[in-house]
Amino acid sequence: MMKDKLVHLLNTCINHSSESDLLALSFVLEGMQNKLLGNNGYFIDGLLHMERKFDKNSCEITIPINPVLNNSLEIVHGGITATLLDTAMGTLANYLLPEGYGAVTNQLNIHYIAPGIGENLRCKAEIIHQGSKTMVISGEVYRSDGRKIAYATGTFFIIDRKINEA
């Protein structure tokens, strides 16, 4: 019954779609599939088609640009850039912590520098300060032509896994 509803929903979407809307639908369903097949850990990771890469003190995440991610000016929505930054910075924070500890974003400051356009966005997070209670982490986002589009810093609180608020 739920399945029938989903198929019906998809058909309604298809019937109101332009060619480029169909590509958007495909982007979103592939994104859901990424999560459901276990390629990404949760839905947002999957929906943004995130690919992660680590080296010692940095975390890099790349996402393809798709009209689904754009705002009404047809550039990547600032919230998507923020999601990319928060994910890369938070992933690095968690990566650097010992077993049993986690990091939650306490504060995030983003400078938007240039419009997000082109084929993909690549975000690199690096550690600025690692303390016993907090970490300060930076993130910068580049588009496929090499231009920097955003620079951010954030404070992350170190928690043991049972507590998650300040």
Added chain:
Amino acid sequence: MMKDKLVHLLNTCINHSSESDLLALSFVLEGMQNKLLGNNGYFIDGLLHMERKFDKNSCEITIPINPVLNNSLEIVHGGITATLLDTAMGTLANYLLPEGYGAVTNQLNIHYIAPGIGENLRCKAEIIHQGSKTMVISGEVYRSDGRKIAYATGTFFIIDRKINEA
């Protein structure tokens, strides 16, 4: 052919879904439908199921919380809260400008105060400063039990619609 691919994608998703994953799929397809039927202006608006409300000097946007929006700690992803804030604040900025002008986010600073849980999130944006070149706008996000979960301020650049970078 594209339609067949989409139906096939949906079936793969359904076959790997738990009951709650099916609800997530429904949330996302309804979100796409919101945009494709013209109820929302672009995909992110639709996918987040945004409902907007204006009065004189504020803009309020409400979104339902759904597992699709959560991070691995099962609270709303900080990037989603950022998207909600940036949208409400940017919408207010654009609303206050005369015809032919637009506002782009130049800088956004977010304090995360409490975890995003419950039924929905409500964001209220208000004007702090309206200049001739820039606007400073605040945004606060509340969850359904009334608790404030985030407070943000941002600088928006006023552009004429032909130029969109700093």
Added chain:
Amino acid sequence: MMKDKLVHLLNTCINHSSESDLLALSFVLEGMQNKLLGNNGYFIDGLLHMERKFDKNSCEITIPINPVLNNSLEIVHGGITATLLDTAMGTLANYLLPEGYGAVTNQLNIHYIAPGIGENLRCKAEIIHQGSKTMVISGEVYRSDGRKIAYATGTFFIIDRKINEA
């Protein structure tokens, strides 16, 4: 001997001073006197000639503008505005805490809106969030013609008086 050195220093200053420089010298020595006579708690309070006022949930500090506080553009130095903000916000944070606890600034974000000119600056700090480990506080600065020149938010860490780092 130290006293002789101080008198000699003052004479050198006087000999190289214009009329307005003499007023600057007077402003600074009166500022030191404010602290030494116990009217202000520490030197910066005294040097800025701070006057504080409390009501329930806010702290207001006013300082006179003097050329000593200006930058090379002859407007109040952004660092002075920051000092005024940090002091008012930190004073409020400490005021709201029970005996034995203190607050230290963890993060401060300032929007500079208009130049600091005129007779004085008035800063009002208000509470945005009071948690068990952190507080989020806002501050706004007005000049004597009523115009807002800055808006800030900050995160303050609550410490017991023996610990002062994160």
Added chain:
Amino acid sequence: MMKDKLVHLLNTCINHSSESDLLALSFVLEGMQNKLLGNNGYFIDGLLHMERKFDKNSCEITIPINPVLNNSLEIVHGGITATLLDTAMGTLANYLLPEGYGAVTNQLNIHYIAPGIGENLRCKAEIIHQGSKTMVISGEVYRSDGRKIAYATGTFFIIDRKINEA
């Protein structure tokens, strides 16, 4: 007459001073002298005993720590750290601009990481983004034992020298 008042003020200060207060008075009068003899461009530079150093894409400013600069916790006041950061970052911004243009701070975000103690503070500013209308600049502050005490980023508006507000 003004000179008599100044000498009288100094004597009052001396009479209420401990040994360490006399050193504070000396620090402040030497600071005023720095400006009046033309070693520093304006009073704040002088009062903080700033020493600047440039290379290609950075500006470094060092200041000695003195009790005058401390808050009630006997660590450097956050506003002094902010003044040091804003000065180094603004100096770099102005240094990079062609003749006739200036830079004013539009937004400043500071992460306070460790208490300012020890002999001196050294601040290094570097360019993150140089646009045609704005610049984004970072600054970090180290104390004499090598520990990082603050990290900041700021947006600077590029103005021609006749206009100084946004």
